[in-house]
Amino acid sequence: MTTARVHRDRPAKHPHDDAPDTAADFRRLSVLDDGPEKDALRARIITAWIPMANRLARQFRNRGEALEDLRQVAQLGLVKAVIRYDPTRGIAFESFAVPTVVGEVKRHFRDHMWEVHVPRRVQELRNRVRTACRELGPSLEDRVPDVTEIAAHTGLSADDVRLGMQALDSYTALSLDAELSSTEDGYSLLDTLADQEPGFDQVIDREAVRPELSRLPERERYILYLRFFCDMTQSRIAEHLGISQMHVSRLINRTCAALCDQVMTDRPRRTAPRPPGPGHPAA
Structure with missing residues (x-):
């Protein structure tokens, strides 16, 4: 007692x-x-x-x-x-x-x-998925549990499980200089990235201007051809056509401005093409 x-x-x-x-x-x-x-x-x-x-x-x-x-x-x-x-x-x-x-x-x-910004809800899904994988691991003989098994274990929907699994690899970023395991000779992730092709912008501008060029008067179209395709100076064009250089300059500026305005009017949601420069394939 x-x-x-x-x-x-x-x-x-x-x-x-x-x-x-x-x-x-x-x-x-x-x-x-x-x-x-x-x-x-x-x-x-x-x-x-x-x-x-x-x-x-x-x-x-x-x-x-x-x-x-x-x-x-x-x-x-x-x-x-x-x-x-x-x-x-x-x-x-x-x-x-x-x-x-x-x-x-x-x-x-x-x-x-976090290397990549991930919403808080997605972070919480990631943690639940990661914990479920760790808890289910011993009973699966080292096999990674699938979406259905994780959903049953956590009570999450299949979509939420997939979202959490995607976030598992978002915690740390992979360096672009990291060598790819499936390649040889030091091939890195950077080598797989494509470079921006500057010619794409020229293709877009050319196709946007093409219909308008066909509607120009023959003289203006010929002047643009001499200037931007034959790379002739305004002085040579003026001499070739028998007009003043000032007149050639005004025609070129007026025609290019009219082309841009017309493209803007026809396609208001697209960026207006740049005025053709030397060597630019405008047609």
């Missing part, structure tokens, strides 16, 4: 040894005025709870971030929790601090660790 009473009266051990009893300090902190004494007491409370913050940080190790950096982020969350905690609400500090610290670490991963 005596032994049973002793065990009954003994205070229950806290599930974590890094949870100090600072209830009295928090009550005193809540009534102190701002000043050195309050700052010193707050710093003492933070120091007492730092082991808990470090324990929570260790839960996120091996995810691409240094453990020391995770500890700093977790301790920042601890500072915020101490500042915001109100002991008069009757909630234990640990119950308030743990979500605050964990949330700070998760925000750090979301805002600073």
